[in-house]
Amino acid sequence: MIPEIGNFSLILALLLATLQGTLPIIGAARGIPSWIALAKPVVQGQFVFVLIAFFCLAYSFISSDFSVLNVANNSNTELPFHFRLAATWGSHEGSLLLWVLMLASWSVAVSVFSKQLPDDVVARVIGVLGLVSIGFLVFMLFTSNPFDRLLPAAAEGSDLNPLLQDFGMVVHPPMLYMGYVGFSVAFAFAIAALLSGKLDATWARWSRPWTIIAWVFLTIGIMLGSWWAYYELGWGGWWFWDPVENASFLPWLVGTALVHSLAATEKRGSFKSWTVLLAISTFALSLLGTFLVRSGVLTSVHAFATDPARGVFILAFLVIVISCALLLFAWRAPKVGLGGKFDLLSRESMLLANNILLLVAAASVLLGTLYPLIIDALGLGKLSVGPPFFEAVFVPIMTPAIFLIGIGPISRWKQMSLPALAIRLRWAFGISVVSALITPFFMGEWKPMVSFGLLLAFWIIVCAFVNVKHRLNNSGEGNLLTKLSKQSRSYYGMHCAHIGVAIFIIGVTLVNSYETEKDVRMEIGSKVTVGGYVFQFNGTSDVVGPNYKAVRGEISVLKDDQFVRNLYPEKRTYNASGMAMTEAAIDTGFFRDLYVALGEPLSNGAWVVRAYHKPFVDWIWFGCILMAMGGITSITDRRYRLKIIKKESTAARVAEPEKQAEGTPAAVASATTKVELATETTKV
């Protein structure tokens, strides 16, 4: 019964999505107010039905209803509660439903938080989101219905893929999908702007916070995925340039370019058609990512659920959506006109250079990812492209982009003088060079590549400090604190994200150059020294988990004859599937991780044990978190907040004194933001 309710809800959601994707757009084009007004209630209805469907599926998983095919294939009565819940989106069908649910959530969020936008704009945006939603609902209902029955019911489910039975699995896909799907909002804003023919700074202002939120989710999603691979796969790596990893990285790269290009469009009205093209590309890459993961055209460690028949559908959908969007672009963009002029040396050109570099990087990653497929399609044989290609290509392209991170925020809009910039940054450059040359000695050994990596990281950090100091000097009277509080949150957000990049680079550079690894045969009592730590193998014991049996090794870690801690790596065998899994044991520290994994059993209780010493590896993920925090900080900026507060107060019609003080009338609000903009441009 419950699965049927879910199925019906999905059908109803599809009908509502069809309304949502047609009437509001036509209404906005023809100026029919009642059709425009339809957008919000319809999208909210669609959301409710998708939510019901999702709860129905979650209920089927939690109650282990093995008469549902999807549940029988991906769950098991022995599976602990939280993994049964996570199994809801562990399968192909379930992850599609999650995708649709998130799309509906984003759409509802647009309908709720866009009260300050003109009704026809909101109607168009929601309409475009409705069209995207139709595609996914049709896909789900016709090729991969999560509620398909299995009659007679299975006695027991065949279990969730053990790789996915992990906390990382509970949170990684939702975050990643929130990012992927979030870019559909940026896409919808871009298409709405093309449809209306009004591509201006206001449009950029509206779509910017949405884009940044999507970017934040994607950043966190990728970070969680990387962290999960690190401790779950047992290979000790954190990024493998696997096709599916690349599929999530591509929209991130182009999305990062979009975030920067939107800044230029909002503040200076430049790059208008470029920004629109980036918004379309980002979403296209999100769809491409879905296609690559779900169709099985590329082999990957992530190919959990692949089916070529489904691939045809996603590809058709991708082609329809993106070619319509690009046709619309080709038709409208020539009329957009150019934005404000700028010199060769200006913040605009810096942002443009950053955009191009990010796009070239994305293009090379895309090429590397699809190259095996292209070669195969041309009948030239089979091959695979591995990390050496990506590292050789990606690093040199990103190096100038990272150098620009330092200069960009310091340079002026429109034009600036090179000598002035050089004078202001000569100390920054000197400090970063000297410290980058010295620091590797503290790590025990000087290596040129380490100094180079650190130079880039220190450059970003020192430039950020120079920038803040300069800004404070020009912030009028007052002590340091009042001056600091005068700066906008988006300003702090930007520096936070940039410093995140620096921290990330430090982590990557140090762990790549100084990590040590030993793969040894260990008998009970034998010792091995890795990175100054002594690992002593104390033997293994058998452990029984809720749905697996495991061999657990005990390894004591000592440093300078001082006991540090015991580590317990496991080798698990899952009951239902019989799959073996390696659970690494990790001692996390601020300056290093100690990582131990069990290899193969040998005779007499001896094991092959892999032990790693990984300096600064956690900085990689910490850097990502800083980037995400930077994004979050910048969207809480006053110029986005003011309008919402204003709306809240008028909507509630309560004359609270505090709210009155904050809730400035519209004219004043826009005036303040204008003033703020003006000061920002002059100050910098």
Added chain:
Amino acid sequence: MMRYLMPLAIFMVLAVFLLIGLTLNPRQVPSPLIDKPAPKFQLNQLHEPDKIMSSEDNLGKVWMLNVWASWCVACRDEHPLLVQLANSGIIPIYGLNYKDERNTALQWLKRYGDPYAISIVDTDGKVGINYGVYGVPETYVIDKEGIIRHKQIGPVTVDSLEKTILPLIKELQNQA
């Protein structure tokens, strides 16, 4: 206008490649063993552990070697097809029980049916290595002279059986 159509053109080229990609199978790695003599083995049988089966016993007939294990989920997928094929009597199927435990393997065959003329036991997977087994299940078609003619990676499907494997078997059986 033309300038603005460039993104569309690039996208279309990409889409064409993706479409072709869909018709290809990335898992279909050409095996270096095709048209080479099947690696020889002498292994204990599953049902009667003290009996030995040798690869040379099958010289003179076309046969299939199916690599399977009770721990392999995909094997359950292809199993009904193998049982059907065995019942039709078209070709004898020999099972290579790969890195498995005897008792669970026997139970598994009892539960899902036993299509194998003989199952042989490759506990440590050494024969599997000689045959270049990537993962279970895999199926080899071997001709009368003991030469590997086809390798199927992953489960046998109705499609692969009807389009590739059965015609090939017919052709091989008709050879002198």
